[in-house]
Amino acid sequence: MMDDILDFAASTLVDNARLALWMPTANDDDIKLPLPTHPCLEFLSSCKQPFNKCMLFL
């Protein structure tokens, strides 16, 4: 699913547009999830929200 989001973003965003994505930092088993990456998208920043157990990923 994450790959679908990134693929969709890479093919519909114009140059220098941004994708802001909320994702959990760990799944139910408390295994830390890796940051999503995509060859056409550059990772700008992330912002952890500990009370929500989610991360805002830009």
Place this chain on the structure above:
Amino acid sequence: MLPQYRNMSFYFFFDSFRGKKSSSVQRNMIEDFGWLGLEGPICSKDAKLQLSLLEWYRLYVPEPDEVFFGRWIGSSGRHAINKFDLKKRCYISTTSMDAELALVTANIALASPSKIFYDPFMGSGGFTIACAHFGAVAMGSDIDGRSIRGQKNQNVIANFEQYGLSGLHLDDFVADLTNTPVRIARFLDGILCDPPYGVREGLRVLGKKNDKVRERVYNEGKPAHL
């Protein structure tokens, strides 16, 4: 006091961070500034000269660490957090994102006028509202049309009307991002996502379980589905 300010209408603001002062104490502090020699009228609204007294406290101490005094030139956009508070919104759902987080998300994605923003997991439209607040044209979709349509006067359209942002509401549609009907062309200036958190564990998608294409049925030479 610089001569050009002497006769301007003025007003004093008091603000504090991590601490409080009662309004009588605030008043006394403001009156201590009588030596400024301001002779203009006092106007609580639209004064030409707005002076701000700001106190900055460390945690749990009764007196501020620093006090700033200066002329107010401009505000930040933080008042929006109050304006878009979920408690005041006409239509929310269990998955509605906190107003401050939605605004921050739209802000760091650089929502601004003459941009088109899209939220493929819109739910009750929190992100699209936040984008419209910053001036972007916003559209959204969701796999569940019910959350967009809502009920008679409680739906995404009503939310946009509540804040007077209907002009920036492009429209919403029902779709599954993994099988999106959106034309694959580069036209979006930003995408805001709050996907369902089962992203790693498999989730609902639209479409047939059985991927085989069924044969078209023809009625008198025309395809039956048309």
